[in-house]
Amino acid sequence: DVKVTQSSRYLVKRTGEKVFLECVQDMDHENMFWYRQDPGLGLRLIYFSYDVKMKEKGDIPEGYSVSREKKERFSLILESASTNQTSMYLCASSKLAGANEQFFGPGTRLTVL
Amino acid sequence: KQEVTQIPAALSVPEGENLVLNCSFTDSAIYNLQWFRQDPGKGLTSLLLIQSSQREQTSGRLNASLDKSSGRSTLYIAASQPGDSATYLCAVGGDSGSRLTFGEGTQLTVNP
Numbered sequence: 001d002v003k004v005t006q007s008s009r010y011l012v013k014r015t016g017e018k019v020f021l022e023c024v025q026d027m028d029h030e031n032m033f034w035y036r037q038d039p040g041l042g043l044r045l046i047y048f049s050y051d052v053k054m055k056e057k058g059d060i061p062e063g064y065s066v067s068r069e070k071k072e073r074f075s076l077i078l079e080s081a082s083t084n085q086t087s088m089y090l091c092a093s094s095k096l097a098g099a100n101e102q103f104f105g106p107g108t109r110l111t112v113l
Numbered sequence: 114k115q116e117v118t119q120i121p122a123a124l125s126v127p128e129g130e131n132l133v134l135n136c137s138f139t140d141s142a143i144y145n146l147q148w149f150r151q152d153p154g155k156g157l158t159s160l161l162l163i164q165s166s167q168r169e170q171t172s173g174r175l176n177a178s179l180d181k182s183s184g185r186s187t188l189y190i191a192a193s194q195p196g197d198s199a200t201y202l203c204a205v206g207g208d209s210g211s212r213l214t215f216g217e218g219t220q221l222t223v224n225p
Contacts, residue, residue, distance in 0.1 A: 004156075031211050043202070043215040050211065058212075090156055099164065100145060100206055102213060104157040 003027070004105035006091055012111045019078040021108050023091030029103075030096035032074035034058075034066065036087040037107075043090065049074055050096060081112045115140045117205050119216035126193055127224050134188040134219045136203030141181045144206040147213065148177050148188050151200045160201075161188070193223045 007022035023032065033048040035058075045058030047066040055066050063085060067075040074093075078085055091105040116139045126132055136146070145164050149157040161170045161177040163186070169178040176189040190197060200220045204213040 040217075042217040043204075045212060048212065088154075092157075094211065096211070099162055100211055101147065101159055101162045102204075103159060104149075106156040107154070109154070 004091055004093055004103050006105040006108050008108050009106060010109050013081050014113050015082060017081050019081050021076040021089055023074045023105055024072055025093040029093035031094045033092040034076045035090045037090055038087050083112050086110060086112045115205055115214040117203060117214050117216040119203055119219050121219060123220040125222040128193060128195060130193050131191050132193055134201050136186040136216055138184045138205045141184050146179055146186050147204045149202040151202060195223050195225050197221060197223050
């Protein structure tokens with residue numbers, strides 16, 4: 001089975017802090033994604049990566065950056081956390097070719113105070 | 114820009130009923146369509162993936178159909194059970210299939 005893990009289930013940070021969210025997948029997938037999910041807005045793509053050191057902006061990249069130094073790991077970075085970044089963050093991965101089925105991690109509920 | 118709509122937003126049914134969840138999308142040039150289940154506070158679990166060349170996929174009590182020309186997909190759940198209670202999300206993959214556009218989901222409650 002594909003397994004996508006995220007470093008924390010719950011996280012509480014203060015405004016202005018630098019926040020790192022980590023995601024690891026164990027199925028040698030090329031593609032990795034970061035989404036945020038908010039009531040009434042659904043899932044929105046922040047960034048994705050199709051290879052090591054490659055990244056593409058999604059629909060809402062402002063205030064975020066990403067890092068992909070190894071194929072299995074994709075990090076989301078909030079350079080200076082703000083209260084409007086309080087949300088559920090979901091990581092996903094998929095193979096580059098073929099069916100492209102996406103598999104998700106358990107999510108990180110981030111609260112910025 | 115692709116837009117995905119799921120109707121109804123919420124559905125409550127008695128146990129044992131067969132039900133259909135609907136998903137519509139505005140751009141028929143899709144690569145694939147994926148149905149997910151999400152339990153409260155949890156991540157998404159992939160249920161079914163339909164490639165653009167396929168008409169339907171089945172897994173156990175679940176059957177998903179795809180009509181690209183009309184921009185519609187349905188998820189059929191047979192003999193519903195209380196354990197099926199969750200939010201069901203539809204997502205459409207674009208040209209390469211890598212990027213998904215999500216609907217807002219249908220919250221299903223199956224009452225014992």
